[in-house]
Amino acid sequence: MNIKDFLVIKKATENLGEGELKPYLHFILAKIKLLKDNEGASATVAQELIESYDELMGLQEKATFWSPVPTCTHVHIVIGDSFAGSMKQALRELGVEETHKLISLGENYAIGPLGLDSSEGRKERSNWFSNNIIGGFEEYDGFENEYNQLLGKIDLIPEGAEIIIWTSSNACEQVGMRHAVHLLRGKPNAISVCDACAICEELYNRPDAFITYRHSGEITTQKLREAVTRLNNKRTLDSAEIQQLEQEWKDITKQSGSLRIWSDKAVLEVPAAYYDQYILEKLDDLKPPTGDDGFLKSARLIGEALGYCEQYIGDSYFEYRLRELIYNGVLEIKGVPAGMRYYSIRRKRNK
Incomplete structure (x- = not known):
């Protein structure tokens, strides 16, 4: 699957509310469970999943209804x-x-x-x-x-x-x-x-x-x-x-x-690095898993920062600032920064 296909799927699902998306999630997980338990049903289940995919993507086309x-x-x-x-x-x-x-x-x-x-x-x-x-x-x-x-x-x-x-x-x-x-x-x-x-x-x-x-x-x-x-x-x-x-x-x-x-009931412009210190403080508060040389999954750090932030900024901005801290030599990275799930970070260590 190429990046354009992924973005189309991402857009289609992001436009759905909780009440619309959950039934599809329940259905898909149930079918995956059936596949795990009964290999003989794979062809039928695969067809049902394809039909579910077509229906879910079709909801995007119905957006003009609104x-x-x-x-x-x-x-x-x-x-x-x-x-x-x-x-x-x-x-x-x-x-x-x-x-x-x-x-x-x-x-x-x-x-x-x-x-x-x-x-x-x-x-x-x-x-x-x-x-x-x-x-x-x-x-x-x-x-x-x-x-x-x-x-x-x-x-x-x-x-x-x-x-x-x-x-x-x-x-x-x-x-x-x-x-x-x-x-x-x-x-x-x-x-x-x-x-x-x-x-x-x-x-x-x-x-x-x-x-x-x-x-x-x-x-x-x-x-x-x-x-x-x-x-x-x-x-x-x-x-x-x-x-x-x-x-x-x-x-x-x-x-x-x-x-x-x-x-104070007003929109304020702040520096791009406004949350950098906050991100670093959250990193210092978290304990990385043992045996991973002090590296912590970036998704866990971003989730922590997002969960405790009083403002609504979005995880993508925190991930952007995390990469900037890596580029600026404040943090070290293990993995590829193609997405928050694909790399881990730690404080830069003096050699």
């Missing part, structure tokens, strides 16, 4: 493929998928240059991901095509539809929300901004059991479904608020850095 249509009453704009999949499932379970449509902004707005308003800026972003993020954009033409598809979906929103932009307290979704407001400029539609994480924390958190969500993609479909039903009291943005958010988007795109965080 594009706005003239008869829709609501358009939900979400940031992140994971959250998009969960929102689709929630709308299906509520039985409103014919009138409630969805547009997903798949960018991780917390990282990389953000000059998305020009072809030159988009090329710069595409190149930055190609050069720094494993599994990032392989070809600028593909990235440009996806962006034009997004603009096309925005144009499809009918004048009478209510627009709900979902966000939460992290740089990715906050910047994405401002980008959405910018893309909607000139639209006469009523625009509301809703925080799914805040709604679910208010609905479900108790003194003895609570969850603090870092991004909307962490919310289960069941809880998200309940959050969608609480939209009756949502407040529409006035013209001054829309202008302010659009100006903030323009200000953010003028920044030259590649990393942003959410602090």
Whole structure:
């Protein structure tokens, strides 16, 4: 399997929510178990797995179902493929998928240059991901095509539809929300901004059991479904608020850095190496397995850094900074840095 085939599979599965993806996982694992227990069933099971693959990949083709249509009453704009999949499932379970449509902004707005308003800026972003993020954009033409598809979906929103932009307290979704407001400029539609994480924390958190969500993609479909039903009291943005958010988007795109965080209810640009010391501290806290000469799997370190980080940055950025620490001679490597699963690291030792 070549890299393009892998990226197609990756994109198809990332666009699915928890409720969509789990049944396929259960089915595939059950069939693998059957193969292990009964070799005679291999041909039949293989055919069933192929059919499952075809169905799963076909779901990507059905994505156009969620594009706005003239008869829709609501358009939900979400940031992140994971959250998009969960929102689709929630709308299906509520039985409103014919009138409630969805547009997903798949960018991780917390990282990389953000000059998305020009072809030159988009090329710069595409190149930055190609050069720094494993599994990032392989070809600028593909990235440009996806962006034009997004603009096309925005144009499809009918004048009478209510627009709900979902966000939460992290740089990715906050910047994405401002980008959405910018893309909607000139639209006469009523625009509301809703925080799914805040709604679910208010609905479900108790003194003895609570969850603090870092991004909307962490919310289960069941809880998200309940959050969608609480939209009756949502407040529409006035013209001054829309202008302010659009100006903030323009200000953010003028920044030259590649990393942003959410602090004191504002998006802040921070140095690219902002988390390097944090990563090293996590490495020092972890104990490498015995007999491996002090080397620790990079995936374990990144998982630890991701799990304890108060910000939502994404594992790909931590992996990028880990490689930079290797290139700068701070860390030593064993293996090939083709992906976090393929190499281990340790502190540089003096010889």
